Amino acid sequence: GLELAQQSGRQPEAAALLDRAIAQLRRLLELDPGSVEVRANLAASLCNVGALRLDADDPRAALPLFVEAEALAAAACAAVPSRSDFQTFHYNAIWYRAQVHGALGEHAAAAAAATRLGQLRPDDARTQRIVAGLLATAAGSVDSDATLSTADRAARRGDYEDAAMDHLRAAARLGCADADYLRTGEVFAALRELPGFAALVAAFAANAAAAADARDR
DSSP, X not given: OHHHHHHXXXXXXXXXXXXXXXXXXXXXXXXOTTOHHHHHHHHHHHHHHHHHHHHTTOHHHHHHHHHHHHHHHHXXXXXXXXXXXXXXXXXXXXXXXXXXXXXTTOHHHHHHHHHHHHHXXXXXXXXXXXXXXXXXXXXXXXXXOTTSOHHHHHHHHHHHHHHHHHHHHHHHHTTOOOHHHHHHOGGGGGGTTSTTHHHHHHHHHHHHHHHHHHHHO
């Protein structure tokens, strides 16, 4: 079925299967609007279709799918907070949404989604590093926003840079060890010349060394 179609590269077939699943879930939700399970499954399916749209290099078509998925998954999580699978659907929808806003140069929406993502897992080192990257992307796109004055662009960029550095510091405290990615990843280009960035790379490297030392014991 779906998994085979995706693995074999038959993207149109996978998309058609997902579209049919989404149509069926929408009908089920109309029949039973209170079904939390259907709401959550619809969110997951929308994310899967959105991911296929991204694979086809069509972020504009993917965005509304992730927006709807986030709302559906948030409602499911609110109804049943104990469901870790619902939490994962919610997390993925926001992460995808933040990436798409960033790819489209919609820096304010990207930063807002990144902030929501960070709040979902405040004690997770990788999440805090991901959020920093999303905010760095927002910082890098502000200068292309012709709707803002020069002063407003500089202020907004500074806000995103400050927030990104805060999340990197949180990631370092939480043990993030992705020093090479921080040092070379394109996503962090907007931050590399900032005071304190080199110290964060060193902190990530120290975390990596400590983790390696602990494994060797």
